[in-house]
Amino acid sequence: MVRLFDTLIGREVELVTREPGKVAMYVCGPTVYDAPHLGHGRMALCWDVIRRYLTWRGYEVTYVSNVTDVEDKIIRRAAETGSTEAEVSQHWESVYFDAMDRLGIARPDQVPHATEYVDRMVRFITDLVRRGRAYVIEGENGGVYFAVDSIPDYGALVHRSVEELLESAGARVEVDERKRSPLDFTLWKAGKPGEPTWPSPWGPGRPGWHIECSVMSLDLLDDGFDLHGGGNDLVFPHHENERAQALGADRRFARHWAHSGMVTVGGEGGGEKMSKSLGNFTTLLDVLDRHDPRALRIAVLQSHYRSAMMLGPSETSAADRTLESMDAHARKARAAGVRPGAGARSPVQAEGSSGDHARADTEQPVIDAFREAMDADFNTPQAFAVIAGAISRANAAIDVGDLVAAAALVAAVEEMTGALGLVLDDGTGATASRGVPIAGRGLSISRSAVEVTEVDPAIEATIDELVADRDAARARRDFEASDAIREQLASLGVRIEDTPTGTIWFR
């Protein structure tokens, strides 16, 4: 039984889906006008992990995540750069997905774009007007507004009453006096010169921000879809308004709401939220150039998805080292001949119980602990601790030669890391940024994610030769020669680990 913290209810609840065994989820995606930053990366990773875990857990998951490609900032950007809005949004969308691919984020099943849905938004707004849930303001900066008072529980998602919301309304933004309530928000904006517009019953204009998500999520996932997610800075007003619009159309909206925490930056005593407006962001691509993308996934897994997390150089480099030791485990397992899920290729296995038996004894409790942690509101830090413990025990088992126990643990580790979208590199060519198919579904991700490093056979052969030479030198105890070869290898970017079962080299 999966439990998650439901923002609307305000506590952890059991995930109860519309159809047993299926999860239809919608996660608000980016507005594409600029380079994605670490915050976008963190949120995408959080939701990727949730999606993958639910899939691993046996759910058939439909994952929809939108791209907002009509918006003030895109328009401004286009004007600044002398390009079209479409050019701006297409460019930054491709940058965004490139970064997502490198992070090993599985592509959503559907990526609806606001511009593809304008007709349907117009119809939706027309319907809201007809139902008396929206009204038109004529004149300059006019448009169609949603009447917040027309639905019963506006504010439920932020857990505030309309009265409370009114108290602080206008505290930071000027309120248009023509609105019936200061809380009313735009569904349709009348077009201004030089802006992209679409025809509508209220004249040429463009949709407000919130309406796209209501329309697209209901269109693709239908009434009462299971889970609506996003960053917790979207709770109000964006998600509150999405909900209001759907309820205003007398549609059943999301059954569950969940929100991921922000990335913070800065010094002692807690940082501030990373955001474009504060100018304190680190571009995702910069970080990806400096770190193995898997390290970022590890850093994200080591904090809970709902918590704010600091993600600066010290956090990422700590994650680098964690990753390094996890990869070292994979190399060690390979060198010992332990193959995940295949038992151990060792005489130990022949004399005692079968590999399957060992797995039943050893692996299952680990998997159970992992599932228990993840079922409790996707407690990835705890799940990660289970993985770390299994790795330790597997390494120890290899050290003492208990390859049967090791095999079961190695298999468990692969199972768990796979469920979270993490692939360990055992030095055989799984590359740093290799994409991971979703557990249990074999869903392929975009081609560019599978950056298999091209290997030059000639260089590989040279390295193998050098390693063999070094082993020979060591065998005749000519350590001067062997150390010289090691340095030669180091200059090629190749590192060496001597194990009882032979020398491993890796980059």
Place this chain on the structure above:
RNA sequence: GGCGGCGUGGCCGAGUGGUUCAGGCAAGGGUCUGCAAAACCCUCUACAGCGGUUCAAUUCCGCUCGCCGCCUCCA
């Protein structure tokens, strides 16, 4: 100003009314190794402060202090 959240050992970060311990990173010691690397073992015994409830609180309640988020576009 309103609403909400958080404060755990050198750092990051789970968790719990009472027993032995989260975990990661870092540090120190040890084992193994020609060395290196890796690994394993051990050590570093924390829960902001002040009250209260309780046989017992880091865990529940209250207050104080500090930090953060939302109330505007934001992942």
